[in-house]
Amino acid sequence: MEKKDDFDLENFLPFLLNQAAEESSLAFQKVYKSRYGLLRTDWRVLFHLGIYGRMTAKEIGQRSKIHKTKISRAVQRLAERRYLTRTRDENDRRSEHLELTPAGEAVYRDLRGIAEDYDARLTAQFTRGENALLRVMLRRLAGMG
Amino acid sequence: MEKKDDFDLENFLPFLLNQAAEESSLAFQKVYKSRYGLLRTDWRVLFHLGIYGRMTAKEIGQRSKIHKTKISRAVQRLAERRYLTRTRDENDRRSEHLELTPAGEAVYRDLRGIAEDYDARLTAQFTRGENALLRVMLRRLAGMG
DNA sequence: GGGTAATAGTTGTTTTTGTAACCAACAATA
DNA sequence: TATTGTTGGTTACAAAAACAACTATTACCC
Numbered sequence: 001m002e003k004k005d006d007f008d009l010e011n012f013l014p015f016l017l018n019q020a021a022e023e024s025s026l027a028f029q030k031v032y033k034s035r036y037g038l039l040r041t042d043w044r045v046l047f048h049l050g051i052y053g054r055m056t057a058k059e060i061g062q063r064s065k066i067h068k069t070k071i072s073r074a075v076q077r078l079a080e081r082r083y084l085t086r087t088r089d090e091n092d093r094r095s096e097h098l099e100l101t102p103a104g105e106a107v108y109r110d111l112r113g114i115a116e117d118y119d120a121r122l123t124a125q126f127t128r129g130e131n132a133l134l135r136v137m138l139r140r141l142a143g144m145g
Numbered sequence: 146m147e148k149k150d151d152f153d154l155e156n157f158l159p160f161l162l163n164q165a166a167e168e169s170s171l172a173f174q175k176v177y178k179s180r181y182g183l184l185r186t187d188w189r190v191l192f193h194l195g196i197y198g199r200m201t202a203k204e205i206g207q208r209s210k211i212h213k214t215k216i217s218r219a220v221q222r223l224a225e226r227r228y229l230t231r232t233r234d235e236n237d238r239r240s241e242h243l244e245l246t247p248a249g250e251a252v253y254r255d256l257r258g259i260a261e262d263y264d265a266r267l268t269a270q271f272t273r274g275e276n277a278l279l280r281v282m283l284r285r286l287a288g289m290g
Numbered sequence: 291g292g293g294t295a296a297t298a299g300t301t302g303t304t305t306t307t308g309t310a311a312c313c314a315a316c317a318a319t320a
Numbered sequence: 321t322a323t324t325g326t327t328g329g330t331t332a333c334a335a336a337a338a339c340a341a342c343t344a345t346t347a348c349c350c
Contacts, residue, residue, distance in 0.1 A: 004198035007257050010289065011280055013267050014170040014260075015189070019210070019287035021162035028159050039306080044160070053149035058328060065164070070307075072330060094315045094328045112152050115159075122158050125285060133275060134282050135156050140270060142164035144155065184336075203298060215337075217300055239298040239345045 017141070028118050032111055041066060041074040043111060046100070049084060050108035054099040056089070065143075083107060162286070173263050177256055186211060186219040188256060191245070194229060195253035199244040201234070228252060 009015055025040075032038040038046070048060045057071045075098060078084045083104030086096045100108060123131050139145045154160055170185075177183040183191070193205045202216045220243060223229045228249030231241045245253060268276050284290045 003196060005196045005257075007192070007196050007261070009192055009196055010284070012260055012264050014166070014173050014263075016280065016283045016287065017162065017166035017169055019289065020283040021159070021166040023288045024162055024286050025159040041306095047152070047154055051148060051150045051152050051154060056328080067308080068329065069309085069331090072328095073306090076330090092316070092328085096329085112150075115157055116152070118159075119157050122286065126282060130278060130282060133278065135161065137271060137275060137279050138161045138165040139155070141267065142161065142168045144164065186337095201298080212338080213299065214301085214339085217298095218336095221300090237298085237346070241299085 013141070024122060028115060031114050036107055036111075039074065039077070041070045042077055045071060045074040046078060046083065046104065046108055047112070047115075049098055049100045050105065050112065054097050056095045056097055058095060060098075078104065158286070169267060173260065176259050181252055181256075184219065184222070186215045187222055190216060190219045190223060191228065191249065191253055191256070192260075194243055194245045195250065195257065199242050201240045201242055203240060205243075223249065 029040070032043045044064060044066060045060055048063065049055065052059075052063075057068065057075060060066065061068050061071055075084070075086070079086060081103075082101055084098050084100050086098055088096045126134070136145070174185070177188045189209060189211060190205055193208060194200065197204075197208075202213065202220060205211065206213050206216055220229070220231070224231060226248075227246055229243050229245050231243055233241045271279070281290070
């Protein structure tokens with residue numbers, strides 16, 4: 001298609017990053033959605049608990065930069081499904097400790113395996129060095145550098 | 146924080162890409178939102194018309210992979226603001242040609258300039274070679290490779 | 291030509307998200 | 321020990337996205 005203006009939208013980072021993020025999330029999303037009815041924030045919270053064990057909503061927020069209302073709602077959904085338990089902190093009764101139940105652990109382990117395979121497939125398209133550089137650059141762009 | 150399980154969430158591409166995409170979109174979003182009250186899909190449609198000139202909703206969809214209902218509503222909003230005009234195709238009366246008005250062009254040029262500056266700032270963090278590689282990899286991941 | 295399928299785009303309904311206001315528990319200060 | 325400010329987390333309401341069903345027009349094909 002003939003161009004009227006030469007701005008390069010396809011190389012504009014916010015656009016390109018979004019397209020890559022969406023496309024690369026799609027197949028994984030299908031799994032956690034169809035298999036467990038989870039939302040994006042749900043699996044993220046689940047993974048945080050699976051990886052780090054018992055933690056509070058606040059700690060999850062600090063680590064992931066997910067907004068606290070989203071976390072609050074994800075925790076509700078996961079608790080309804082009995083994937084996690086909530087226990088008040090006796091020293092500070094405002095916060096509560098979240099922890100996966102055995103059922104939650106099982107879901108985590110299943111999805112974790114799928115995530116690993118999936119990431120390996122994405123990664124296999126590039127060389128080791130390219131992949132390392134990509135991660136560094138993305139972390140920097142994400143403000144996690 | 147001590148880990149219970151060693152899955153590397155921060156390097157899981159779908160997660161990392163999303164974080165980078167969100168973070169890198171934020172500052173630009175503030176501009177098109179506060180200055181013109183536009184939504185994400187709105188500026189994308191606007192940019193397509195600014196770059197390629199007159200085109201149909203379908204063509205925009207093919208090029209951007211934005212869903213047709215999102216495009217339909219973005220076009221409505223842009224038309225209400227008199228940023229574009231819609232004219233039926235006489236050969237195929239199902240489709241209509243979209244084209245920016247002078248007002249729409251002005252908004253496009255303003256945002257285009259900001260996008261260029263913004264992208265330049267993001268890009269300045271890396272070397273020329275790193276940037277080239279990043280684009281290639283992202284396009285591949287986005288299925289635009 | 292008449293019937294069926296395909297296509298461009300729209301609309302309606304339900305989910306999710308964003309934003310701000312809110313509660314309850316704690317901290318700090320006077 | 322009142323007072324004021326913070327903090328962890330929730331809720332309410334408005335805005336936006338997802339999904340499916342729909343209209344109108346064109347294409348196919350017997």
